[in-house]
Amino acid sequence: MSQSVRITVDGVEVQVEPGATVLTAATTAGIAVPTLCHEARVDPMGSCRMCLVEIEGQRRLQPSCAFPASDGMVVHTDSGRVRRHRRVLLSMYLADHELDEDGLPKERGTGNRLRQHVLEHGTGPTLPPIAADRSYREDDNPYVHFDPEACILCNLCVRYCDEVEAVSAITLANRGSHTTIATADQRSLLDTSCELCGGCIAVCPTGAMTERPALGLDWRREEKIRTTCNFCGVGCQLDLHVADDRIVRITSPEPGRTVNDGNLCVKGRFAYEFVHHDDRLTTPLIRGGDGELRPASWPEALAAAAAGLLGVKERHGADALGFVSSSRCTGEENYLVQKLARAAFGTNNCHQCAAT
Amino acid sequence: MERKGARRERILELLEEHGGLREGVAAAISAETGVPEADVYGVATFYTLVSRPGVGVRICQGLTCKLAGADARAAELQGHGVDHEWVSCLGRCDRAPVALDPELELIPWGARGAISPDDPELPMNLGGADDASYRALARARGIGAAQVIEQLRAAGLQGRGGAGFPAHIKWSAVRGEADPVRYVVVNADESEPGTFKDREILLRRPHLLIEGAAIAAWVVGASIVYVYIRGEFTDARRSLEAALEAAAPHLDGIEIRIVAGHGAYICGEETALLEAIEGRRGMPRLKPPYPTRSGLWGKPTLMNNVETLACVPSILLRGGDWFQSWGRDEPGSKLYCLSGHVARPGVYELPLGVTLDELVEAGGGYVGTPRAFSPGGAASGFLPISERSRPLDMGGLAAAGSMLGSAGVVVLNDTVDMAQAARWQAIFFQDESCGQCAPCRIGCSLQRRSLDRWIDDRDPATLQHVEEIHWEMEEGSICGLGMTASLPLVTAMRHFPEDFRSQR
Structure with missing residues (x-):
């Protein structure tokens, strides 16, 4: 391993790996540098200009997200020049963004980082809206909503779609x-290559991309409950956003923490309507001799199923039975199904619908 | 994500073949190149010559053309029922007002611009016969690469595209790179309003450029030279193509490829130009790394302006010291583009560091009472005529808060409202900002809006934040466009405050 790089950020000396950026060094030093277009999973673009810092020996302010740290480098993230830059830049962003009645960037989706930066760093002059003329897109997809007026053109959604999802x-x-x-x-x-994974929503810093079913909802009222996705066997971790006892949104835990690394698929992120659907079965049903399904208790249902399965085994042998489990089951549940087949009924005829 | 082996660099020529971006074209080009359809669409919408097919006559709305009555010409066309569209500076300010027909050929409204009279002593001598002997290339091979670079150093040749970076340092840097694959790229994307010197080299002395580029390729060890030429310069491109045929026997394995631009001023910025050749949206890259280390397709790349390379043959034939002595405080001769309120607009080769008065004298004198001038393209802002004795060189103009830039000198007389002049420049920068970084994208719109409001409503409050926005554009923008886009407005307000006062 090559030698580490020693760099001083706001008077704090830290060591980082060669090739690390100034932003990484600042983070290592415990110094928060505001960012908008930065995301660890994609290549830095340096276009939002939020993370510019002063580096001794550099005439211009430099984007810390992209600038490589080098040995002996001295960085200032909180100088008068940097603070003035942040304030005027934020003023300019406000001139190109939909504002609420308090003159702050409107809240959307799961929060607006531009709004947080304005509250934390303040703004410079109050500038008139530029009323930029942007083309809109009619889009009847049920899941991803895009509002150009909330977009700061950090390009994270595009880079994520290309670099992470390759879509x-x-x-x-x-x-x-x-x-x-x-x-x-x-x-x-x-009508595009889009798989509606919603990753664009997850990386959007301002909520310009939002979940269409959750449009207009107040994310502060949402309680997050961690669970495992049961649409396939990968085991993606989900955060169910629950308000008034209903799931209103699903997000991934942050990247780097769980097996799905911040990513979800269309099913994991959007296919939760069944949870509260009127057609959903909430009690076991047993089909009577007349062919009609009638509600039953769990002991009754289990007894009826056991009797039926055992009857087949007695009449035709265990291998007349086959067990097919669902891709909606977890790995543990699938394990139990094959255990049931082999140990309880004595057959190896077991399969899982996602195992083809 | 693009397919392995994708032919991204073909996107723009294919768009041209398809007649521009229409529904379904992005899908067809995606299939042909292996680049995702959305990506192709994003590239196509960036370049005005392919993004909106079916444009009729293009009328230049640059500063000089507006001064020369472009509005009246447009009204005339309108009267005859001719479809037309206003476009950014077309690089023919010497024959303003200017328009192109739908095939991008010049509509001959005005006479051809002037040039310096034939004088064999001039390093570039636009008025002389073009020399296709390639003696300078042979001489370079005779004296060796190190000696060529030494002559450039002695000549003091600085980049003539605007930044003024010493040529020998760039050449040495690329020559010294470890990667054996290197490229030479010629920046012929001349689009700075007021500038048309490279066009004249391409039209009158294309062999000067080809020979300079071949010498550069030989010195830095490149076998391919790309000439990125402005798409609207159809005449200059034909001239270069014809000269390349004649040059072929002399080039000895050095291949010169022409890549046409497709309507985006920002592609004159060196890293945006590289993106354009690679078939991407012309958005400037972050620097470092610089192109000398990581340029075209990540390879060490020497990029020089047309005029820079056109100086090289005479430097090798007559010596660096000879070229150096042409200048006054700074080395060499310089092609000055002169337009606006002067008698004979044109391209004049003069010692670097002449004054405005000397330049205008070469151009037949002022028309009317001169009041202001823009010394080096739109990005240099405006200076008051009281600066007429200042040397028009890098140091002299930098000291006045301006720059030599591309040496596109536009003279404005006392009939011009400087707020209006600043607005024409602001419109240019707003239209040509790539939109990548917020300070430039939003700043250009804000400054344009301030000017609109001032001119329409005469409310001084609309101008109160101009300096602060300019400060942030200068500090926060990625590239030179954003850093300087406010200068016309800021300098107009600084030097001509009477045009920004309510009581007039």
């Missing part, structure tokens, strides 16, 4: 103040 359904389009996030020929996401 590349969206792009930066047009130029200058007309720049926006678009699909090819501005089609609905349903």
Whole structure:
């Protein structure tokens, strides 16, 4: 391993691996540098300009998210120049963003980091809205909502879609103040390579991309409950957002903490309507001799199932039985199904629908 | 994510073949290149020559063309029912007002601009016959690469595109890189309003450029040279193509490829230009790394402006010291582009560091009473005519808070409202900002808006934050466009406060 790099950030000397960025060094030193377009899973772009810092020997302010730390480097993240830069930059962002009645960036999705930065770092002059002319897209997809007026063009959604998911359904389009996030020929996401994984929503710092079913909901009222996704065997961790005893949104735990590394698929993120659906079965049903299903208790249902299965075994042998479990089951549940097949009924005829 | 082996660099030429971006074209090009469809669409929408097919006549709305009555010409066309669209500076300010037909050919409204009279002593001598002997290339091979670089150092040749970086340092840097694959890229994407010197080299002395580029390739060890030429320069491109045929026998394995631009001023910025050649949106890269280390396709790349390379043959034939002595406080001769309120707009080769008065004298004198000038393209802002005796060189203009830039000198007489002049420049920067970084994208719009409000409502409050926005654009932008885009407005307010006062 090559030697580590010693760098001083706001007077704190830290050591980082060669190739680490100034931002990583600042984080190591316990110093928070505000960012908007930074995400560890994608290459730095350095375009939001929020993380600019002063580096001794550099004439210009530099983006800490992309600038490599080097031995002996001295960095200032809180100088008068950096503070002034942050305030005026935030003023400019406000001139290109939908504001609430308090003049703050409107809250959307699971929070607006631009709003947090404004509250924390303050702003400079009050500037008039630039009313940029951006093209809109009619999009009838049920899950991903995009509001160009809340977009700061950090390009994280595009980079995530390309670099992490390798789906590349969206792009930066047009130029200058007309720049926006678009699909090819501005089609609905349903008519693109989009898999509706919703990762664009997860990485969006301002809530310009939001879950359409959760539009307008107040995320502060939501309680997060960690669970394991049961749509397949991967074991993705989910945070169910619950308000008034209903799931209103599903997100992934932050990247780097769980097996899914911040990612979800369309089922994990959006297929939760069944939980509260009217058609959902909430009690076992037993089909009577007349062919009709009638509600039963669990002991009754289990007894009826056991009797039926044992009857087949007695009449035709254990191998007349086959057990197929669901991809909705967890690994543990699948284990139990094969245990049931082999130990309780004595057959190796067991399968799982996702195992083809 | 693009397919392995994707032919991204073909996207823009394919868009041209398909007649521009129409529904379904992105999908077809995606299939042909292996680049995702959305990505192709994003690239296409960046470049004005392919993003909106079917544009009729393009009329230049640059400062000089507006001064020369472009509005009246547009009204005339309108009267004849001709479809037209306003576009950014077309780089022919010497024959303003200017328009291009739908095939991007010049509509011959005005006479061709002037040039310095034929004088064999001039290093570039635009008025002389083009020399296709390639003696300088042979001489370079004779004296060796190290000696060529030494002559450039002695000549004191600085980049003529605007930044003024010493040529010999760039050449040495690329030559010294470890990677054996290197490229030479010629920046012929001349688009700075007021600037049209590279166009004249390409039209009149293309062999000067080809020879300079071939010498550069030989010195740094590159076998391919890319010439990225402005898409609207159809005449200059034809001239270069014809000259390349004649040059081929002399180039000895050095291949020169022409890549046409597709309508984006920002691609004159060196890293945006590289992105354009690679088939991406022309958004400048973060620096470092610099192109000398990681340029085209990540390889060491020497990028020089057309004029810089056109100086090289005479430096090798007559010596670095000879070239150096051409200048006054700074070395060499310089192609100055002169337009606006002068008698004979054109390109004049003069010692680097002449004054405005000397330059305008070469151009036949002022028209009307001069009041202001922009010394080096839109990004240099405006200076009052009281600066007429200042040397037009890098140091002299930097000391006045301006810059030599591309040496696109525009003279404005006392009939011009400087707020209006600043607005024309602000419109240019707003239209040409790539939109990547917030300070430039939002700042250009804010400054434009301030000017609109001032001109329409004469409310001084609309101008109160101009300096602060300019400060942030200068501090926070990724590239030079954003850093300087406010200068026309800021300098107009600084030097001509009477045009920004309510009681007039």
